[in-house]
Amino acid sequence: MTHDYSTQELMIIAAARQIADGERIFVGMRLPITAYGVARLTHAPNAVGLFESGVARYEPADGMLYTMCDGPNQLGAAWTTGLIQIMGLLSGGRVHAGFIGGAEVDKFGNINTSYIGDIDDPKVKLPGSGGAPDIAAMAERLVIIINHQKHRLVEKVDFVTSPGFLDGGDARKKAGLPGGGPAVIITDRAILKPHGPEHEFHLASIHPGHTVDEVMANTGWDLKSIPDLGVTPEPTKVEMDALHHIDKDGFWRS
Amino acid sequence: MTHDYSTQELMIIAAARQIADGERIFVGMRLPITAYGVARLTHAPNAVGLFESGVARYEPADGMLYTMCDGPNQLGAAWTTGLIQIMGLLSGGRVHAGFIGGAEVDKFGNINTSYIGDIDDPKVKLPGSGGAPDIAAMAERLVIIINHQKHRLVEKVDFVTSPGFLDGGDARKKAGLPGGGPAVIITDRAILKPHGPEHEFHLASIHPGHTVDEVMANTGWDLKSIPDLGVTPEPTKVEMDALHHIDKDGFWRS
């Protein structure tokens, strides 16, 4: 099968579709900021992008960003202010969605970016949380982006940096978390969504060219599928044109 | 006896002497802001004036102010910001002194600017607290300015808007108040200071031309004197020159 898009481009388009018009989104760098740009150029022209350091933007920055604090992300911003003002929107329940990644995610959508192994004697000390726990706790919904490997999609994370549905069922609600929790996991092989009263992540669609067996073999828990399992819709021409308009250098093509 | 200063000018100079160099002072309008200006021009050239609306100044404003928010109080300020930033200095224990007035003050330096009579059916509803309780609670010391009349200096205020020593003794400490409490009451007849372990306000000095009997007759509690009761020192020429430099129109002369 030939596709004139890369896997990463498919992931970007899938992520862009998670943004509705007029929404306030915690964007983050790299793949999600590109997805935000595509959404703005296609179906969500009035979305607002938020960055933890204290930046809100309408139009995404012109040019490549290494960090959210780089000059191009501040020039012409809607608002350059403090962390409390921007993350306070989250705490105040005024943010629709946030994108986050991680080293590990488990079947209930809990994310680890802190410690692999024992916290007092970690095998790997990861950089830490940044603002991800705040986003995971408070945003109406969370979009998780991660590479689909068995050691990344695990039965249970070693450390819950950013809470998903915790132990499943009503555990998240009982813990007092106001936000809706993770709505989707977008990987390089498939899309997973929470299903049923346990909120366990199920296979929701498989990217073109991949198989259920392959996806299951690369997942660290006994992955079930939703009843109407399908194939992830391919990017439309309009979406790809928008992506190419942003990604002029073809960074995401390979 | 002739003096070439008015009573109000004497009060201003007495108030100015309460400011030490380098201190951060909650100033307020009218008499205290003039006192602040005199202090800056004489013994406290590095004092900093704070205003609740969100203003910090080195030099006092040029010209007459009706409110702390007037343009002249903002032009050339050290900082124009929010209320939390300025009053937060107070809450954070970084303010040396504050000036406040009131409708009533009692023998323990408690101040009422809220309700005369019963709170549920007040005889007089006063405008309210503004930031005075915060200043009274937190500043290292409080300077109270009030006209010396029997219905203003009372045995016990109807409503403690801004706490002094509460019921006296260690009541203030027990209530958990971090600031040092009222250090002085400057009136148009005398200066009162807390004395002894009860922190009851005593007569500390009498303004030139006034008598102990007259002061006592105009005080609503059985006013005692400190052992070394004296006469309030007259303004010096340097102080009066500074005052006249600020009060060019002679507002405080009569």
Added chain:
Amino acid sequence: MSLAEAVSTHVQDGCKIVLGAALENAVPFAATHELIRQGRRELNMIAPISDISTDMLIGAGCVTEVTGAWVGNVSGGMGHNFRRAAEKGLPHPIKINDYSNFTIGMAFFAGAYGLPYVPVKTILGSDIMKSNQSIKLTEDPYTGEPVALIPALKPDVAFLVVQRADKAGNSHIWGSTGLTQEASIAANKIIVLADEIVEPEVIASDPSRVLIPGFGVDAVCHVPAGCHPAPLIGKWQRDNAFFHHYHKETRVPDGFDRWCDEWVRDLADHDAYRAKLGGELEDLRILGDVPSAPANYATE
């Protein structure tokens, strides 16, 4: 959107309203007048200090609750309508929720940024803890020391005067801002009264000057001198005589009614108010130019 339309769309009887939160500057008096004209009732007016704005609304019978630190006339002292309502129930009784300036600041801060309450020491010892029953005296669980909890305060609508905004409500404010940012972010709706409407490029040239971004704003109204008689930094001087006049005229209820007819009810809108002020208003217009040093946002 006209201010009349913004008020009729966004303010219902019984709303919790912030009419400016910068204390004595940038008070949106034009919105005060419009609320009186449209006869809103049972409002809860929330502000640390809004000079005579709250007093006017009380006199006009719009208010049943006052939440704040101070109500009066900064030039004249007492607010006569506030006194009559609190002392005699005229035109009808009002409930007063007392705060100090810092504690109402913390209440707005908590409301803005999703904190259920904020623990403070600055109100300890004050009888405000007795009169305002939402404030809880408790113990700091770390030290055992007394601490007062100030619960979050979330207004329904905040009206704000800004020096300049674009059509989308992205707003520049300078000078002291009191609780403008916290009160507006805490509010469910924000209505901006822009003294000047400018091109989006002007606002975007300085995103650090933005106090309220447009994505949080529900209506933008172009209302020159909407702050009169309060000052607006770089735009309008304070009309001190007007405050004294109000104080004198409103000593008795009849006097307030006459004042309110003349200055509010008999005028169609803020344009008519400005026309009535005429040269008095022009004398307050700031004509000088004392510009800020530029900040450079170039990226290379």
Added chain:
Amino acid sequence: MSLAEAVSTHVQDGCKIVLGAALENAVPFAATHELIRQGRRELNMIAPISDISTDMLIGAGCVTEVTGAWVGNVSGGMGHNFRRAAEKGLPHPIKINDYSNFTIGMAFFAGAYGLPYVPVKTILGSDIMKSNQSIKLTEDPYTGEPVALIPALKPDVAFLVVQRADKAGNSHIWGSTGLTQEASIAANKIIVLADEIVEPEVIASDPSRVLIPGFGVDAVCHVPAGCHPAPLIGKWQRDNAFFHHYHKETRVPDGFDRWCDEWVRDLADHDAYRAKLGGELEDLRILGDVPSAPANYATE
């Protein structure tokens, strides 16, 4: 005052230090280097995110405690020294006090403004509540709902890079500021690294642009490009290659030592560092001019 003098005067072994709190811009790397040169030990580094600054200090053996939300290399990912210290105790073990960005923000806010603690919901459900034992899980006394208490955090010294300051430390900052204001006000001492020293009139022309007033500042040092390799809005672009180079060179302890000798220990001061960078630094200097629209502070 020279930066070397400011460090030797104000920083003792064992201090709690903030080296920038704006996240990835305005990081005071010149102060990082000076702390390493002067061999400070047992520091507790506090910051939400300070890019590779914290990693350098850990590698140089200056740090025994890290308090924050993220330590790494924003360009390269992991911070090798941070990993070695946490995983193998090299050069020696460090204690990690985990926070999320918003909760460390609230800890600074509480420290700045005299609140004993701040109750938040944003950290509920996270194991950070277990790893950071200063955070208490409790019940909101108003609703009975779970809430986490974040106690006040008060650094000993905060170093801040600002675009311009006068000699007294009155400072203008623009662009996003992260927790700069809260962290510095919470700190016992503030040391300003001014990219440019200007006349007092420039700062006074715009008091709303002041983030840190001079009366809170303990030392002002003129340090052009003191942020390198981090960016400073309107002044310096980010040196992305430098971050990648650091990441590559510091994979092994010997590599870090060589890097640290070359770029820190063998250089006398920041002037020598700038001279060594030479043209590479000049290429990052922002030469364009995209000025903010002026704000008028005239009073009449």
